[in-house]
Amino acid sequence: MSRGRRARARTPRRKLPLRYLLPLVLLVALSAMLMLRGYVHSEILADHRVRPPAPTDRVPQKILDGGPVIDTRGGGEQSLRVPDRRLVLTFDDGPDPEWTPKVLDVLREHHAHAVFFVTGTMTSRHPELVRRMVAEGHEVGLHTFNHPDLSYQSTDRIDRELSQSQLALSGAAGIRTSLFRPPYSSFADAMDNRSWPVTRYVGSRGYLTVVNDTDSEDWRRPGVDEIIRRATPEGTGGALVLMHDSGGDRAQTVAALDRFLPELQARGYRFDNLTDALGAPSAHTPVTGLGLWKGKAWIWAVTASDSVTGVLVVCLAVIGVLVLGRFALMLLLSGAHARRVRRRGFSWGPPVTAPVSVLVPAYNEAKCIENTVRSLMAGDHPIEVIVVDDGSTDGTARLVEEMRLPGVRVIRQHNGGKPAALNRGLANARHELVVMMDGDTVFEPSTVRELVQPFADPRVGAVAGNAKVGNRDSLIGAWQHIEYVMGFNLDRRMYDVLRCMPTIPGAVGAFRRGALERVGGMSDDTLAEDTDVTMALHRDGWRVVYAENARAWTEAPETVQQLWSQRYRWSYGTMQAIWKHRRAVVERGPSGRFGRIGLPLVSLFMVLAPLLAPLIDVFLLYGLVFGPTGRTVLAWCGVLAVQLVCAAYAFRLDKERMTHLLSLPLQQLLYRQLMYVVLLQSWITALTGGRLRWQKLRRTGAVGAAPGLIPTPRPAPRERRPVG
Amino acid sequence: MCVHMNIWREDAQPGHTHDPNEVTVQLDGAGRQLAELLDRGERPAPDTPVFVDETGRRGRTYRTLGVLVGLACAGYAAVIAVTLFSGNAGAPWLPLDGPPEGRPAGKVEPSQVPAGQEAVPGGSTAPAADPAGEPGTDPSTGTSADPGADPSATPDAEGRERADRAGGQDEPARGGAASTPGRTGGTPDSGPEQPAGPVGPAEPSGPGTATAEPPPPAPSAATGETVPLTPAESPAP
Numbered sequence: 001m002s003r004g005r006r007a008r009a010r011t012p013r014r015k016l017p018l019r020y021l022l023p024l025v026l027l028v029a030l031s032a033m034l035m036l037r038g039y040v041h042s043e044i045l046a047d048h049r050v051r052p053p054a055p056t057d058r059v060p061q062k063i064l065d066g067g068p069v070i071d072t073r074g075g076g077e078q079s080l081r082v083p084d085r086r087l088v089l090t091f092d093d094g095p096d097p098e099w100t101p102k103v104l105d106v107l108r109e110h111h112a113h114a115v116f117f118v119t120g121t122m123t124s125r126h127p128e129l130v131r132r133m134v135a136e137g138h139e140v141g142l143h144t145f146n147h148p149d150l151s152y153q154s155t156d157r158i159d160r161e162l163s164q165s166q167l168a169l170s171g172a173a174g175i176r177t178s179l180f181r182p183p184y185s186s187f188a189d190a191m192d193n194r195s196w197p198v199t200r201y202v203g204s205r206g207y208l209t210v211v212n213d214t215d216s217e218d219w220r221r222p223g224v225d226e227i228i229r230r231a232t233p234e235g236t237g238g239a240l241v242l243m244h245d246s247g248g249d250r251a252q253t254v255a256a257l258d259r260f261l262p263e264l265q266a267r268g269y270r271f272d273n274l275t276d277a278l279g280a281p282s283a284h285t286p287v288t289g290l291g292l293w294k295g296k297a298w299i300w301a302v303t304a305s306d307s308v309t310g311v312l313v314v315c316l317a318v319i320g321v322l323v324l325g326r327f328a329l330m331l332l333l334s335g336a337h338a339r340r341v342r343r344r345g346f347s348w349g350p351p352v353t354a355p356v357s358v359l360v361p362a363y364n365e366a367k368c369i370e371n372t373v374r375s376l377m378a379g380d381h382p383i384e385v386i387v388v389d390d391g392s393t394d395g396t397a398r399l400v401e402e403m404r405l406p407g408v409r410v411i412r413q414h415n416g417g418k419p420a421a422l423n424r425g426l427a428n429a430r431h432e433l434v435v436m437m438d439g440d441t442v443f444e445p446s447t448v449r450e451l452v453q454p455f456a457d458p459r460v461g462a463v464a465g466n467a468k469v470g471n472r473d474s475l476i477g478a479w480q481h482i483e484y485v486m487g488f489n490l491d492r493r494m495y496d497v498l499r500c501m502p503t504i505p506g507a508v509g510a511f512r513r514g515a516l517e518r519v520g521g522m523s524d525d526t527l528a529e530d531t532d533v534t535m536a537l538h539r540d541g542w543r544v545v546y547a548e549n550a551r552a553w554t555e556a557p558e559t560v561q562q563l564w565s566q567r568y569r570w571s572y573g574t575m576q577a578i579w580k581h582r583r584a585v586v587e588r589g590p591s592g593r594f595g596r597i598g599l600p601l602v603s604l605f606m607v608l609a610p611l612l613a614p615l616i617d618v619f620l621l622y623g624l625v626f627g628p629t630g631r632t633v634l635a636w637c638g639v640l641a642v643q644l645v646c647a648a649y650a651f652r653l654d655k656e657r658m659t660h661l662l663s664l665p666l667q668q669l670l671y672r673q674l675m676y677v678v679l680l681q682s683w684i685t686a687l688t689g690g691r692l693r694w695q696k697l698r699r700t701g702a703v704g705a706a707p708g709l710i711p712t713p714r715p716a717p718r719e720r721r722p723v724g
Numbered sequence: 725m726c727v728h729m730n731i732w733r734e735d736a737q738p739g740h741t742h743d744p745n746e747v748t749v750q751l752d753g754a755g756r757q758l759a760e761l762l763d764r765g766e767r768p769a770p771d772t773p774v775f776v777d778e779t780g781r782r783g784r785t786y787r788t789l790g791v792l793v794g795l796a797c798a799g800y801a802a803v804i805a806v807t808l809f810s811g812n813a814g815a816p817w818l819p820l821d822g823p824p825e826g827r828p829a830g831k832v833e834p835s836q837v838p839a840g841q842e843a844v845p846g847g848s849t850a851p852a853a854d855p856a857g858e859p860g861t862d863p864s865t866g867t868s869a870d871p872g873a874d875p876s877a878t879p880d881a882e883g884r885e886r887a888d889r890a891g892g893q894d895e896p897a898r899g900g901a902a903s904t905p906g907r908t909g910g911t912p913d914s915g916p917e918q919p920a921g922p923v924g925p926a927e928p929s930g931p932g933t934a935t936a937e938p939p940p941p942a943p944s945a946a947t948g949e950t951v952p953l954t955p956a957e958s959p960a961p
Contacts, residue, residue, distance in 0.1 A: 022790045029797030032804055071820065080820070163811030178815040206815035278820065285816035298807040301800065525773050576774035688786045689777025 019684045027618070033305040034622050039146075040121045040302055044626050047148035050184050054192040063196075064189045068213040068240040069274070072203025079188065081213075082238030086277040087269050089114035089241050089257075090212060092143060092181065095122050095129035096246030102254045103245045104132060110261040112271035113137050115210070117181040120145030120165035122246065124302040127172030134173040139273040139283055141179030141210060142166070150182050151194040155201060162205060170287040171295025178283045179274065180207035187213055208283075210274065212242035218253045219244050227256040232264070238277070312615060319609050326605060327646055334493035338653055341548065349456025355382040356452055356510075358435045359425035361418050362387055365439035366394040368555075370403065375442045377405055381449040383435075384409070388425045391415030396439070418506075419522035419529040426513065426521055434511050441507040442470070442553045450550035451510045461515035461542025462534060464492055464501060465508030465550035466654075472556075476563060478660050479667045480556040486650040489548070493653075496546040500538065500598025503531040503574070508552035515542050525580055527694055528573025535581045538598065539591035548654075564678060569694060571606070572682040578603055579686075611683070613676040640668060 038044040056064060063070060066079025082088050089107075094100050094116050107114055116133050118140055123130050133140055144150065144161040145168070153161070166176050180202055182195065188211055191199065199209045216231040233239035243253055261271060275283050287295065340346065358376055362369055369387070376385050385408040389397035397410050413424055422436060433452050437443070447465065454460045466489060472481035495501040504511075509530065516522075519536035526532045534544060557563040584595025623632030644664060651658055685692065772778055 018787060018790050018794070022794050025794045025797050029801050032801040036804055159813040160811075162813035162815075164808065166813070166815075167807060167811050176816055178818040180815070205813050206817060208818065208820075275818070280818060280820050283818055291812075294807045294810070297803050301804050301807070304800070527773070580774050684786075686775045688783035689775060689780070690783060691773075691776050691778075695773050695776065 019681060023680060027614070030615075030618060031622075033308060034618065035626070036301060036305045037309045038622070038626050040124045040306075042121055042146055046146050047152065049152055050149050051151045051194050053190075054194045056189075056192045058193045059191045059196045063191060066188055068188055068211045069278070070188065070191075070199060070203075070209040070211065072200045072209065073206055075200075075204070080278060082240050082274075082277050084236050084238050085268055085270065086238045087233065087241060087264060087271050088239070088274050088277050089243060089271060090141075090181070090210070090274075091116045091243050091245040093122070093147070093247050094118050094245040095126045095133070096250070097126055097129070099250040099254065100126075100129050100245045101132075103250070103257065104129075104136060104138075106254055106257045106261070107138070107271075108136055110258075110265065110271075112261050112265075113139070113273045113276065114271065115139040115141055115179065115274050116245070117141045117143040117179070117210075118165075118169075119143050119147050120161070120168045121147075123165070123168040123172050124299060125306065127168075127299050130169065130172040134175060134284065137273070139179065139275060140169065140173065140175070140177050141181055141274075141283070142169070142177060142207070143181050144183055147183045149184055150198045150202075158198070158201060159205075162202070162207075167295050167298050169295070170291055171297070171299035174287055174292055174295070175284040176287055176291075178207055178285070179210055181210050185211045186215070187211060210240070212240045214239040214241045216241055216243050216253075216256075218250070218256065219247060221249065221252050224252050224256045224259065227252060228260045228263070231256070231260060236268070240274075315612060316615055316619065319612050322604065322609065324642065327642055330490050330494045331646060331649060333497045334490050334650075334653065337493035337497050337546070338548075347456075348454045348460070352433075352452050352456050353382075354433060354452075355384065355431050356433045356435055356448055357425075357429035357431045357513075358383050358385045358437065358448065359422055359429065360385060360387045360437055360439055361390060361421035361425065362392065362396050362400075362439035363390040363415070363418075363421075364392045364394045364396060366392070366396050366399055368440040368442075369396050369400055371442055372437075372439060373400060373403060373405065373408060375444070376448075377407075379443060379445050379448045381452070383407065383448055384430060386411060386425045386428055387439075388413065388421040390418070390421045417524055419524040422522045422529070426516060429513060432513050434513050434516070436506065436509050436511065437552065438507045438554065440555055441467075443508070444551050444553075447508065447550050447552055450547050451508065454545045454547055455510070455512065457543070459543045460545055461512050461537045461540070462504055462544045463510040463550070464504040464544065464546050465510070465552050466546075466548055467505045467507045467552050467554055469556045470553040471558065472660060474558060475663060475666075476558060476560070477556055478663045479671045480563075481660055482647060482664060482667060483671075484556075485654055485656055486647045489654055490646065490650040492546040493548075495598070495601075496544075498597060498601075499543060500594055500601065501544045501546065502534060502577075502598060502602045503528070504534045504544065505552075506530045507554045508550060510550075511537075512542075515540065524695075526573050526576035527569045527692065528577055531574050531577040532580065535577055535584075535594070535598075538594040539581065539584050539587070541590040560674070564674070567675065567678045568682060569692075571679050572685060572692065574602070575607055575682055575686050578607065607679070610676045610679050613672065617673065640665060643668070 035044060060077050063077055063079055067081030069080040069082075071078040071080065089112070091100075091103065091114060095118055100116075103114075113136075116130075116138055118130060118133075120142075130140060142162060142165045145164045146161065148157075148161070150158055150161075162180075170176055182198060182202070185195075190211075202209055214231060214233060216227050218227045231239075231241045231243070243257075244250060245253065265271070270277075273282075275281065360369075360372060360376075365372070373385060373387065376383065385405075387397070387400045387408065387410045389400075389410060389412045391412075391414045397412050400408060400410050409428070411424060411428060413421065426434065433455055435448055435451060451463055451465050454463045467484060469477060469481040469484050471477045492501060506529075511533075515537055516533070519533065519540050521533075522529045523532055523536075537544060557566050578599060581595070581599065584591045584599060586592070587595055620632060620636060623629065623635075644661065647661055647664060648658060651661065777783060
């Protein structure tokens with residue numbers, strides 16, 4: 001019996017916290033991808049130093065006097081020359097996507113073979129060209145991976161360059177090679193005390209070092225005739241010619257080859273591979289099994305990183321253009337709005353003097369409710385105040401009652417959430433115009449009056465006020481202050497002009513009771529009932545405007561935890577509201593207008609684009625550490641400057657002091673990250689269909705919750721109600 | 725009379741009461757009133773808030789997807805790391821005609837050729853292409869290197885004997901081979917790292933070539949890809 005009970009009481013097996021682990025793994029994979037791309041594009045670990053000439057006293061004389069093929073394998077010191085009437089063409093630094101195919105075409109046309117010394121980076125990026133080289137009978141040799149001057153490198157680095165080049169080669173063409181040409185090499189007599197040890201070490205690894213004895217200097221682009229003249233050997237002697245198929249415009253090289261090959265073939269020369277010319281077996285060794293699969297995996301990883309990074313860069317560019325465009329639009333439209341409402345003689349219509357019902361839903365606001373109610377009483381507009389106590393446990397309702405203020409009613413209800421409280425208040429309101437606020441918001445004397453003036457226009461169904469952060473001196477408070485002034489107020493002016501305001505702040509908003517009744521009051525389908533009802537009003541054809549002088553002072557969350565909680569509810573609630581009203585996109589009339597302008601704007605900038613925001617930080621870090629550091633910093637400062645300009649404009653419009661803007665740079669570094677982490681978590685919750693602890697069970701009239709369902713959790717006693 | 729009627733009618737509205745101490749709430753009534761307000765004929769409100777899936781099915785689907793994506797990403801990063809850092813820098817042996825030369829040290833990556841198998845013209849001879857090390861087989865291509873055996877005949881004989889013994893025993897040969905390359909691989913280290921220093925490698929090249937002989941027979945006996953020299957040769961990342 002007890003065992004059964006114990007079994008039932010056993011805690012469920014803990015599952016992996018995938019919502020935190022998965023983004024982390026994705027980030028690691030993305031960083032690996034970026035670094036791989038940087039590596040094969042020679043942005044990471046590239047060494048561009050070139051050694052100046054050094055004395056040659058320690059190089060064996062027979063090497064200096066010998067031929068261009070140096071055999072230092074097994075500790076030996078041998079040189080070989082190309083036999084008479086054989087010409088070995090060698091191409092360095094390939095394969096190049098533009099010029100190598102042309103060179104290969106010319107060679108094939110004249111039935112000539114050559115040797116290509118390819119770099120590992122280019123091989124990884126263009127494996128099909130190397131495959132073609134091998135298939136058409138040419139020889140491939142190594143030219144290191146990243147093209148560093150090997151005399152500066154340690155043997156570990158040399159080994160790495162060689163093994164990674166062989167890896168790329170096996171993935172590209174399924175072979176390993178035994179030929180090697182060091183970067184920045186020249187003739188055999190140019191071997192000096194610094195490069196000779198490298199040649200010996202590479203030989204100890206089994207490679208033949210191949211330099212050249214005829215330099216066409218085609219990289220200088222001296223003209224086709226000059227290239228041919230330099231490449232032609234004297235008499236009938238053999239030659240090993242250095243040419244290039246990459247690293248710039250190689251049109252002259254291709255043209256020179258087209259004339260050079262038939263000319264010398266007519267003179268009795270044969271254009272062969274190096275090993276064919278020397279009478280040795282091929283320098284290629286086929287690779288199979290694990291080595292081949294490793295090579296293929298490498299090539300596949302490089303290709304994937306190139307494509308994905310390309311797509312991400314395009315996405316970022318698009319988002320960047322959109323965001324900058326939005327900033328420009330915001331500046332323009334908010335300026336237009338301000339000019340319009342501040343014009344002398346502007347008015348909504350005849351002044352509105354009708355009394356207003358003010359609804360104050362309160363849950364455990366014992367600390368603030370007195371200030372709130374008193375600030376309302378100090379207003380200059382006739383109001384009745386209805387405080388709806390949502391089942392508080394700290395005596396909020398009794399506090400208000402004991403103030404014994406005329407015109408203030410208190411309604412109690414069991415804890416049912418803010419939408420239910422507002423609906424309760426709505427049902428009990430006596431007047432047609434209704435103002436909704438929060439239990440911790442403080443109004444100015446003129447707030448209610450300013451808020452209801454737009455109702456003189458009969459088309460206006462709701463008015464958004466100007467919520468301000470009261471506790472703006474802490475760092476978090478300052479960041480939210482900037483955010484409110486810039487984001488909410490600048491944005492609201494733009495949305496007012498575009499007639500698609502997505503949300504009225506819960507801290508200060510006014511509604512026509514008739515309009516609310518038409519859309520069904522406040523709904524608890526979503527966590528953001530203010531956004532939900534605003535969208536519903538738009539769809540019903542009402543205008544929603546912004547009253548800049550209706551100021552209300554709220555207390556923003558002070559701790560990261562409270563901020564996280566608030567923003568989580570807001571972003572998840574906004575996503576819910578957008579999804580709930582998605583049919584508006586295809587509807588007609590005012591609903592369609594809202595659905596085709598307002599919904600996409602809100603979705604794009606509040607729900608989709610911020611998902612790519614982490615990319616900005618990843619690319620920023622990459623650019624700082626590996627890439628063009630100067631340009632990255634410049635770009636980031638440019639974006640910051642744009643934001644500073646917009647923020648300064650917003651502050652000026654609101655007549656706020658600019659000192660708080662000092663924390664803007666830091667906000668970009670820390671606050672922004674919090675916001676997109678919150679958004680990511682909201683997405684995950686939305687996708688996986690989990691129930692958040694603030695979401696109540698819908699009461700259908702049955703008493704209590706049915707057994708087996710999640711019992712309605714009471715919100716934590718300390719938790720504040722949503723500000724708006 | 726009318727006033728009383730009005731008050732009574734007002735009282736009929738749920739939730740609206742004149743009793744200041746009234747605490748009980750008729751939520752049923754609130755629900756009914758809300759339902760009455762929904763007179764636009766829209767479809768009834770869903771039972772759950774937007775996005776919430778009570779059955780948990782969507783959550784499980786996305787969880788599986790998430791695990792797959794995570795594994796793919798981890799696999800990708802692992803592939804990069806493994807291929808990049810586990811490599812062999814050596815070149816396959818390429819037998820060359822030409823003037824006699826020192827003992828070739830066959831540090832090479834064998835692909836499919838088992839011990840002693842004959843050379844494919846592609847030069848993909850058994851890594852143990854060291855002719856002196858393979859007395860049993862008859863490498864035709866190795867003949868070119870036979871003349872090369874002369875200069876260091878004595879070490880050859882030693883190598884041959886050692887190779888014979890090594891041929892039969894993989895592990896000890898490999899174990900023994902693993903230690904020697906440490907020296908062979910070690911000496912070139914000093915060279916390129918200090919280009920300014922004396923040409924050190926030239927000196928140990930003699931004994932180096934002799935000790936390098938045992939390794940080639942070992943891989944010839946083995947079938948695997950791993951060259952016994954790999955432990956010393958694989959670059960430290």
